[in-house]
Amino acid sequence: MLRDITLGQYYRADSVIHRLDPRVKIVATFAFIISLFIVKNFIGYLIAGLFLAVCIRLSQVPPRFIFRGMKTIFFLLIITMVFNLFLTAGEPIFTFWKFQITKEGIKLAAMMGIRLVFLITGSSLMTLTTTPNNLTDGLESLLGPLKKVRVPVHEISMMMSIALRFIPILMEETDKIMKAQMARGADFESGSIINRAKNLVPLLVPLFISAFRRANDLAMAMEARCYRGGEGRTKMKPLIYKKRDFIAYLVIVLYLVLIVVMGRILFR
Amino acid sequence: MSIIVNHVNYIYEEDTAMAHPALIDINLQIPEGQFIGLIGHTGSGKSTLIQHLNGLIKPTSGEIFYNNQDINEPGYNKKVLRSQVGLVFQYPEHQLFETDCFKDVCFGPKNMGLPKKEVELRAYTALKQVGFEDEYFYQSPFDLSGGQKRRVAIAGVLAMKPEVLILDEPTAGLDPKGREDILRLISDLHAKMRITVILVSHSMEDVADYVDRIIVMNKGRVAFDAPPKEVFAHYRELEEMELAAPQVTYCMQDLAAAGFDVDTSVTTLEEAKKEILKAFGKC
Ligand SMILES: Nc1ncnc2c1ncn2[C@@H]1O[C@H](COP(=O)(O)OP(=O)(O)O)[C@@H](O)[C@H]1O
Ligand SMILES: [Mg+2]
Numbered sequence: 134m135l136r137d138i139t140l141g142q143y144y145r146a147d148s149v150i151h152r153l154d155p156r157v158k159i160v161a162t163f164a165f166i167i168s169l170f171i172v173k174n175f176i177g178y179l180i181a182g183l184f185l186a187v188c189i190r191l192s193q194v195p196p197r198f199i200f201r202g203m204k205t206i207f208f209l210l211i212i213t214m215v216f217n218l219f220l221t222a223g224e225p226i227f228t229f230w231k232f233q234i235t236k237e238g239i240k241l242a243a244m245m246g247i248r249l250v251f252l253i254t255g256s257s258l259m260t261l262t263t264t265p266n267n268l269t270d271g272l273e274s275l276l277g278p279l280k281k282v283r284v285p286v287h288e289i290s291m292m293m294s295i296a297l298r299f300i301p302i303l304m305e306e307t308d309k310i311m312k313a314q315m316a317r318g319a320d321f322e323s324g325s326i327i328n329r330a331k332n333l334v335p336l337l338v339p340l341f342i343s344a345f346r347r348a349n350d351l352a353m354a355m356e357a358r359c360y361r362g363g364e365g366r367t368k369m370k371p372l373i374y375k376k377r378d379f380i381a382y383l384v385i386v387l388y389l390v391l392i393v394v395m396g397r398i399l400f401r
Numbered sequence: 402m403s404i405i406v407n408h409v410n411y412i413y414e415e416d417t418a419m420a421h422p423a424l425i426d427i428n429l430q431i432p433e434g435q436f437i438g439l440i441g442h443t444g445s446g447k448s449t450l451i452q453h454l455n456g457l458i459k460p461t462s463g464e465i466f467y468n469n470q471d472i473n474e475p476g477y478n479k480k481v482l483r484s485q486v487g488l489v490f491q492y493p494e495h496q497l498f499e500t501d502c503f504k505d506v507c508f509g510p511k512n513m514g515l516p517k518k519e520v521e522l523r524a525y526t527a528l529k530q531v532g533f534e535d536e537y538f539y540q541s542p543f544d545l546s547g548g549q550k551r552r553v554a555i556a557g558v559l560a561m562k563p564e565v566l567i568l569d570e571p572t573a574g575l576d577p578k579g580r581e582d583i584l585r586l587i588s589d590l591h592a593k594m595r596i597t598v599i600l601v602s603h604s605m606e607d608v609a610d611y612v613d614r615i616i617v618m619n620k621g622r623v624a625f626d627a628p629p630k631e632v633f634a635h636y637r638e639l640e641e642m643e644l645a646a647p648q649v650t651y652c653m654q655d656l657a658a659a660g661f662d663v664d665t666s667v668t669t670l671e672e673a674k675k676e677i678l679k680a681f682g683k684c
Contacts (some may be wrong), residue, residue, distance in 0.1 A: 145419070197416075309490065309495075310495065310496055312452065312457045312490070313490040313493065313495075313496040314496060314508075315457060315483065316455060316457065316483055316487070316488040316489075316490065316558070317483075317496075317508055317509040317512060317557060317558065317561070318480055318483055318484060318508075318509055318511075318512030318513055318561065319508075319512060320480070320512070334498065335496075335498045335508065338498035339495055339496050339497065339498050342495075342543070343495060
């Protein structure tokens with residue numbers, strides 16, 4: 134159940150996508166998300182879908198694994214689609230009582246649905262193929278220029294990497310505490326909503342205590358090793374662009390050009 | 402009244418690239434009233450195995466029977482099973498959550514749906530059984546020492562009056578005195594209440610003095626399953642599994658090798674003392 138959350142979980146494999154520089158992957162993900170909002174027609178979505186499919190294929194991550202993350206946004210997806218379906222004004226094709234479904238509504242709902250699914254899939258693919266450490270290193274490097282305007286880039290990326298690092302630990306901990314309470318007869322799966330919420334207390338209290346204990350230990354360990362922020366700190370594995378990274382950038386640019394051009398041609 | 406483990410295999414994260422077998426063809430019979438030591442190096446599958454026994458993990462293949470009933474059969478009442486096969490996890494103090502110790506111990510029996518009086522009686526008895534002082538009953542469990550917290554957590558399981566008590570590394574992270582106390586407590590519980598006890602540990606030294614039978618796990622398989630004396634006779638093989646026989650075994654083996662007429666199969670310090678004195682003709 135808890136293992137369904139793939140966002141922020143790394144899938145170990147040795148693929149081209151895994152080996153790419155994290156900065157490339159972050160830029161590519163952003164470019165992809167932006168492209169989803171530029172696109173206005175189904176040809177565009179087809180191209181985006183193909184691009185995504187090729188990336189997934191190259192990454193060697195089983196698609197099953199990627200779509201597992203979808204379950205968690207399923208409700209959001211349904212709500213978005215329903216709202217778009219019923220609340221879009223236009224040419225009605227189906228009416229009952231106060232509701233009407235319009236042609237524009239169907240089109241918008243479908244587009245929003247596809248957009249959301251692609252968006253989550255794309256960002257899942259990034260987190261699945263990049264270790265949390267690499268991801269924050271990449272982010273820190275990309276946001277580096279903001280240091281000039283006093284944005285604490287290093288601190289933010291450090292907090293992010295710690296947070297990401299703790300997700301699997303906390304999930305494991307949750308699993309353990311859940312089992313320990315189940316061994317004492319706790320029931321997390323049945324009962325009314327209110328009862329279920331109440332039954333979470335024996336899980337949440339130990340979980341919070343353990344999170345605070347871990348945070349405390351980590352702060353102590355960092356201080357013991359003289360951590361004092363990003364100033365003058367060097368990296369053990371500095372990020373260096375390789376040939377494949379430049380090729381990847383080129384592919385991204387080509388992809389964006391293709392999307393824009395297709396939009397132009399079809400809208401002329 | 403017994404547990405039977407029949408050809409059990411278990412694979413973690415089965416349908417991912419990280420799939421790895423944690424248990425391979427485990428077969429065991431655990432009759433009523435035995436005191437069993439389950440020993441193995443870290444990662445040998447001890448914790449995975451014991452979580453099968455109260456139905457927290459379902460085997461990938463194979464069956465587990467409790468009192469001649471397959472516990473993974475649909476419709477089998479796992480909640481009742483878990484009160485009969487009590488499992489104390491490693492670092493059980495991490496599961497405490499109530500505002501005071503007494504309430505926390507009440508959690509198990511309360512989940513069994515017992516009347517309030519019975520719940521409180523059981524909690525009181527359990528706390529007494531683990532040697533917990535009355536004056537701490539209404540203290541927050543988070544203010545106690547490590548050893549005391551662990552006692553409260555063990556009481557939390559005892560309060561369900563299990564027929565089988567399983568403890569996962571109950572001495573982990575305690576000082577020598579705390580270890581000794583907990584081990585003696587468990588041994589007393591077994592002697593007084595006549596329940597089956599399975600004590601998980603990675604140290605032979607911990608269990609040698611107390612148990613009737615030792616099950617040695619190695620890389621997901623059962624390597625030995627015999628009384629302590631027979632298991633320790635394989636001390637060379639144990640070393641290959643990154644385990645060790647108790648110091649006494651080594652001492653007696655060395656004495657025998659040096660030509661003294663001693664019984665090398667003794668396991669406890671007391672027996673060893675007698676043997677050595679006998680060999681030197683002092684008694
Ligand atoms: N929740 C889990 N997910 C994946 N693998 C696990 C999990 N728990 C244990 N393992 C693996 O299963 C094997 C046996 O672990 P465990 O039963 O905890 O051993 P022990 O208790 O003897 O130290 C180890 O290789 C461990 O890495
Ligand atoms: Mg263990």
